[in-house]
Amino acid sequence: MxxxxxxxxxxxxxxxxxxxxxxxxxxxxxxxxxxxxxxxxxxxxxxxxxxxxxxxxxxxxxxxxxxxxxxxxxxxxxxxxxxxxxxxxxxxxxxxxxxxxxSAFRAVATVELDPTLQAAAVRQRQALTAATAAAAPGWSEDQQRAASAVLDVLWAPAAYERIALDWGLDTEGAIAALRWAVRLVERAIAEGDPPVDDTTNS
Incomplete structure (x- = not known):
């Protein structure tokens, strides 16, 4: 046994x-x-x-x-x-x-956009970069880029689709939620609260 x-x-x-x-x-x-x-x-x-x-x-x-x-x-x-x-x-x-x-997964480039949409995306990123630099001139380039990137994610069509489709918010609710998130980032920029430390990438 x-x-x-x-x-x-x-x-x-x-x-x-x-x-x-x-x-x-x-x-x-x-x-x-x-x-x-x-x-x-x-x-x-x-x-x-x-x-x-x-x-x-x-x-x-x-x-x-x-x-x-x-x-x-x-x-x-x-x-x-x-x-x-x-x-x-x-x-x-x-x-x-x-x-x-x-980040442990293999990085894959996103689907290539139509040239017109790609050019529009570049202009949007440039506008965000300029706006962030003007609002936070004392931040490092990496800090400005990180804040601009977060704003770019929040105003992307994919963000709206995720909230409206996956979470079931109606149009006004989805827009209000994303506007709320964007305002929080804008406030952090205005108050000098960067998303990354200067030492993050050093």
């Missing part, structure tokens, strides 16, 4: 190790792609990376959906992301963890 319990324990440990290796292989596969591109995370790709059969992956994770759930859970755990513990006051810290995790 004692020997049987010992054998079962060894088998459980081996199974847990194999499962862990499969999930880690999945994490490696997705990090080689853009953060939103999980098309390469397949049973076949992970089995090859982990050095096991596809049948073994199915046995441990059940399905491709099960594999993906396990991988996203592992990525969040490795990054220290705990959404259940999220409280206002800790959102900025959690956002930093998320962005650091995102």
């Amino acid at each position: 004692s020997q049987r319990r010992y054998d079962n324990s060894r088998r459980r440990e081996a199974a847990a190790l194999t499962r862990s290796q499969i999930i880690e292989a999945g994490c490696e596969v997705v990090r080689e792609s853009a953060v939103r591109d999980w098309g390469g995370l397949t049973i076949a790709a992970v089995a090859e990376r982990a050095g096991v059969s596809e049948r073994t992956v199915y046995r441990h994770l059940g399905s491709e959906a099960g594999l993906r759930d396990a991988v996203i859970s592992e990525i969040q755990q490795q990054a220290g992301i705990d959404l259940e513990a999220l409280r206002i006051g800790g959102v900025a810290d959690l956002a930093e963890l998320i962005f650091r995790q995102v």
Whole structure:
């Protein structure tokens, strides 16, 4: 009886190790792609990376959906992301963890814009840069660029679409929410509160 319990324990440990290796292989596969591109995370790709059969992956994770759930859970755990513990006051810290995790993925250029839209985007960035420099002349170039970039994100069509479509706000609500966020950034600039320290990139 004692020997049987010992054998079962060894088998459980081996199974847990194999499962862990499969999930880690999945994490490696997705990090080689853009953060939103999980098309390469397949049973076949992970089995090859982990050095096991596809049948073994199915046995441990059940399905491709099960594999993906396990991988996203592992990525969040490795990054220290705990959404259940999220409280206002800790959102900025959690956002930093998320962005650091995102930076581990392969960077992919955004879809190339139509030349007319691309030129308009350049003019918008130039206008933001000039406005920020005028409002915060004592800031370093990196500080001015960071603040301008945040404003650029907030007035981008994608920001409106995310709030209106994903969060279900109506037109006026979405506009008001983004205007509120932009005003907070404008206030920080006016009060001399830069988004990054001068020493951040040194």
